[in-house]
Amino acid sequence: MLRPIFAPLFRLFTALVLLASFSCTSPAPPPTEWPVEEVRIVQDQDGYRLTVDDRDFFVMGMNWDYFPIGTNYAYSLWSEPDDVIEEALDREMTLMKEMGVNAIRQYVGVPPRWVEHIHRNYGIYTVLNHPLGRYGISVDGEWMANTDYADPAVREVIMAEVIDMVESFKDTPGVLMWLLGNENNYGLVWSSAETENLPEEERDIARATPLYTLLGETAERIKEIDQYRPVAMANGDLGYLDLIAQHAQAVDIFGTNSYRGVTFTDLFDRVQAEFNRPIIFTEFGADAYNSIEDREDQLNQARYLVENWKDIYLNAAGMGGADNAVGGLTFQWSDGWWKYGQETNLDVHDTNASWHNGGYPHDYVEGQNNMSEEWFGVVAKGPTQARNQYDLLPRMAYFALQRVHSLDPYGPFVDQTRIEEHFAAIDPF
Numbered sequence: 001m002l003r004p005i006f007a008p009l010f011r012l013f014t015a016l017v018l019l020a021s022f023s024c025t026s027p028a029p030p031p032t033e034w035p036v037e038e039v040r041i042v043q044d045q046d047g048y049r050l051t052v053d054d055r056d057f058f059v060m061g062m063n064w065d066y067f068p069i070g071t072n073y074a075y076s077l078w079s080e081p082d083d084v085i086e087e088a089l090d091r092e093m094t095l096m097k098e099m100g101v102n103a104i105r106q107y108v109g110v111p112p113r114w115v116e117h118i119h120r121n122y123g124i125y126t127v128l129n130h131p132l133g134r135y136g137i138s139v140d141g142e143w144m145a146n147t148d149y150a151d152p153a154v155r156e157v158i159m160a161e162v163i164d165m166v167e168s169f170k171d172t173p174g175v176l177m178w179l180l181g182n183e184n185n186y187g188l189v190w191s192s193a194e195t196e197n198l199p200e201e202e203r204d205i206a207r208a209t210p211l212y213t214l215l216g217e218t219a220e221r222i223k224e225i226d227q228y229r230p231v232a233m234a235n236g237d238l239g240y241l242d243l244i245a246q247h248a249q250a251v252d253i254f255g256t257n258s259y260r261g262v263t264f265t266d267l268f269d270r271v272q273a274e275f276n277r278p279i280i281f282t283e284f285g286a287d288a289y290n291s292i293e294d295r296e297d298q299l300n301q302a303r304y305l306v307e308n309w310k311d312i313y314l315n316a317a318g319m320g321g322a323d324n325a326v327g328g329l330t331f332q333w334s335d336g337w338w339k340y341g342q343e344t345n346l347d348v349h350d351t352n353a354s355w356h357n358g359g360y361p362h363d364y365v366e367g368q369n370n371m372s373e374e375w376f377g378v379v380a381k382g383p384t385q386a387r388n389q390y391d392l393l394p395r396m397a398y399f400a401l402q403r404v405h406s407l408d409p410y411g412p413f414v415d416q417t418r419i420e421e422h423f424a425a426i427d428p429f
Contacts, residue, residue: 286360
């Protein structure tokens with residue numbers, strides 16, 4: 001979860017991950033006997049479902065990255081020697097697999113062979129994410145901190161990057177879907193001669209429309225290259241849903257970063273009525289720090305996550321809700337010790353809250369921030385060891401989600417009553 005205040009500091013990060021993705025010199029993987037699976041969106045009388053080679057697949061996923069304490073966005077696991085990467089992945093993916101995770105969200109920067117390695121060895125798919133200029137973009141050698149999606153040169157650069165991504169990964173087993181952007185609607189802060197004299201509400205539309213037309217055009221181009229996987233987006237909640245419905249019809253799955261508290265309220269019904277697409281939650285969750293009591297709070301983090309997942313399950317196909325949820329990607333796997341200061345206090349687990357949200361009333365005070373950016377992990381991190389390894393320390397949320405994911409909503413005899421019973425039996429306390 002990255003708010004616009006962090007965007008300027010991601011210039012180096014964006015350049016590094018794109019360079020790693022498109023210029024990786026890692027040895028080519030050996031020929032694989034694993035075919036690329038066909039991932040489809042199916043709509044029937046029960047609603048929307050995701051299938052992999054005609055098998056129902058409910059995404060029980062996680063936002064995943066790897067940053068040892070003391071590092072920040074400039075660090076890349078993929079630049080380490082193979083044995084270091086394998087050791088890190090074995091620790092991380094084994095623990096995730098044991099929790100029931102079947103998919104992770106990764107940004108461009110991971111080489112294709114490691115996506116296949118994760119899938120082959122741990123059965124975990126990758127939702128591969130291009131940021132679509134979310135944190136700035138370099139055009140003709142000039143850095144543009146706030147991406148102007150109306151600029152033809154910007155659109156050309158982004159389209160070329162996405163095409164390179166798809167061409168590089170389309171034959172890679174383990175890629176579940178293509179994901180575009182990361183709440184880019186929260187970063188529409190640029191101005192131009194065409195917008196500066198408009199009323200504020202029209203200014204917003206003028207900035208947002210080029211973003212969503214590019215999104216639609218990019219999704220169309222992806223489908224020309226790869227017919228085996230769906231295209232999703234990662235929007236900031238329901239922002240500009242009307243423009244999305246108008247300009248991004250080529251998007252197969254509406255992905256959203258949504259932090260509404262215990263439930264997602266009207267989100268399922270609104271997407272069904274206004275866009276008619278399946279929903280995947282590309283980010284959601286709660287931090288493990290209580291801003292009022294100034295202490296770690298594992299209990300409330302687990303409680304919010306269990307209730308969020310219950311809401312998602314009850315809106316899966318055939319459950320009698322909106323029937324349009326195909327799963328989610330919990331935010332996030334491990335704490336990000338660098339996220340508050342970005343380049344300072346990298347060895348300090350900052351407890352500063354960087355934004356406020358009244359949907360989390362257990363530690364909310366009017367006018368005060370309560371969401372601690374460095375404490376969203378369902379596992380905590382131990383100290384950095386040799387070879388940039390570290391231990392993972394599961395929180396209550398880990399064990400609660402392990403119980404959550406033990407039930408497949410597409411399984412036999414699973415209905416609304418069974419889901420209610422399943423979640424009622426999960427006691428993170």
